[in-house]
Amino acid sequence: MIKRTIVALPGDGIGTVVLEAAIRVLDAAGFEANYEFGDIGWEFWKKEGNPLPERTIKLLQQHKIGLFGAITSKPKDAAAAELAPELQGKGLVYASPIVGMRQLFDLDICIRPCKTYLGNPLNFIRRGADGNIEEPFVDVVIFRQNTECLYSGVEWTNPSDQVHEAFLTHKAFLKNFGKVPKEEISISARIFTKKYTGRILKAAFEYARNNGYKSVTVCEKPNVIRETSGMMYKMAQDMQKNEYPEIQLWNTNIDAQMMWLTKNPENYGVIVAGNMFGDIASDGFAGLIGGLGFACSANLGEEIAVFEPTHGSAPKYADYPVSIVNPIAMIASAGMMLHHIGENGIADRIEKAVAEVIAEGKVRTYDMMKMTGSPDVIKQGAASTQQMADAIIAKL
Numbered sequence: 001m002i003k004r005t006i007v008a009l010p011g012d013g014i015g016t017v018v019l020e021a022a023i024r025v026l027d028a029a030g031f032e033a034n035y036e037f038g039d040i041g042w043e044f045w046k047k048e049g050n051p052l053p054e055r056t057i058k059l060l061q062q063h064k065i066g067l068f069g070a071i072t073s074k075p076k077d078a079a080a081a082e083l084a085p086e087l088q089g090k091g092l093v094y095a096s097p098i099v100g101m102r103q104l105f106d107l108d109i110c111i112r113p114c115k116t117y118l119g120n121p122l123n124f125i126r127r128g129a130d131g132n133i134e135e136p137f138v139d140v141v142i143f144r145q146n147t148e149c150l151y152s153g154v155e156w157t158n159p160s161d162q163v164h165e166a167f168l169t170h171k172a173f174l175k176n177f178g179k180v181p182k183e184e185i186s187i188s189a190r191i192f193t194k195k196y197t198g199r200i201l202k203a204a205f206e207y208a209r210n211n212g213y214k215s216v217t218v219c220e221k222p223n224v225i226r227e228t229s230g231m232m233y234k235m236a237q238d239m240q241k242n243e244y245p246e247i248q249l250w251n252t253n254i255d256a257q258m259m260w261l262t263k264n265p266e267n268y269g270v271i272v273a274g275n276m277f278g279d280i281a282s283d284g285f286a287g288l289i290g291g292l293g294f295a296c297s298a299n300l301g302e303e304i305a306v307f308e309p310t311h312g313s314a315p316k317y318a319d320y321p322v323s324i325v326n327p328i329a330m331i332a333s334a335g336m337m338l339h340h341i342g343e344n345g346i347a348d349r350i351e352k353a354v355a356e357v358i359a360e361g362k363v364r365t366y367d368m369m370k371m372t373g374s375p376d377v378i379k380q381g382a383a384s385t386q387q388m389a390d391a392i393i394a395k396l
């Protein structure tokens with residue numbers, strides 16, 4: 001059998017630590033792969049003026065599968081100030097390499113599963129009608145459109161005359177903003193296209209069908225944002241009717257969804273949304289299942305796929321002599337990668353091992369013990385990143 005090549009992108013801060021832990025788990029589970037390490041992140045911004053060097057792009061184009069830790073981003077001016085002296089004043093502008101990868105490789109489908117691990121002390125609980133404490137079992141998979149919507153960067157402050165005049169042709173703009181001097185206007189455009197809206201909907205319905213979910217919920221706001229949200233919901237209705245009659249199509253507004261989040265999260269299955277509402281909904285649901293230490297994700301394009309925990313580089317924990325952060329979000333992201341490439345057996349074994357460690361409750365990282373992060377947490381009984389990975393490996 002030819003070994004697979006995985007492009008490993010540690011990045012910055014705790015990204016390097018959690019990726020190392022995940023690769024140890026993959027090895028121990030019997031996943032045979034070569035890891036090509038790609039340069040990405042802050043160090044390369046500082047040294048080369050580019051946090052996503054061309055050689056890293058080539059690696060991903062060649063091998064198609066990336067396993068990514070996390071990077072550090074800083075605001076424009078702070079970033080420019082940290083450039084190497086010889087790169088200063090050249091007009092280099094920092095742009096986040098993860099956003100860059102999503103755009104460059106057209107990674108338009110983002111999948112964020114939020115599933116309860118039994119025994120996780122961070123699981124959401126609520127009081128039931130009889131006064132008893134209930135712990136709803138959440139099993140939600142969020143499909144977030146990853147490249148369009150309000151995050152596509154089509155924005156103006158004090159727009160040009162041409163842009164301003166174009167907006168003035170819109171009745172609602174004329175009525176609400178026609179008298180506002182254009183110097184006082186900022187505009188961010190929310191753009192949805194049929195192609196990418198169709199792709200995220202299709203991905204959501206297919207996933208529901210193949211994984212036994214009974215419903216797909218479009219979580220937007222079509223009653224108010226009629227054009228973009230409206231298009232997504234209408235396309236979902238047509239798709240459900242013509243291609244997925246066995247799956248129920250539900251429709252929630254993002255604001256109401258956030259309210260229902262704590263009321264009945266167990267009722268939802270697959271949720272699909274545009275970029276911004278998908279971002280919001282996925283963070284909301286992740287909070288019910290333990291938060292950043294557990295939230296994993298996949299970014300899928302037609303050719304290339306990148307798997308990553310949703311947390312960042314957590315710089316304050318990056319230089320601890322013994323790392324305290326929870327590697328489970330990264331390990332679960334590696335599990336998503338295995339499913340994507342068809343290694344379902346290995347993925348299931350890892351998933352089972354993680355679930356057993358959590359259920360047993362003997363090995364818990366500081367976040368699971370509800371401690372404030374500090375080097376002392378290890379002395380107080382919290383497991384280190386490595387110990388958590390070891391415990392998972394021992395269960396394989």
Ligand code: NAI
Pocket residue numbers: 018069070071072073074098292293308309310311312313314315316324325326327329367373
């Ligand atoms: P963050 O996710 O790095 O950390 C926020 C807090 O969450 C941490 O201080 C820690 O308390 C907790 N946390 C995060 N990961 C954890 C883990 N695995 N186990 C236990 N606790 C964990 O977000 P923050 O502090 O807003 O950003 C730090 C840097 O990361 C920034 O430069 C930001 O731009 C970048 N970032 C990068 C992302 C990426 O690479 N995809 C995503 C989010 C932020």
Ligand code: MG
Pocket residue numbers: 279280283
């Ligand atoms: Mg987010």
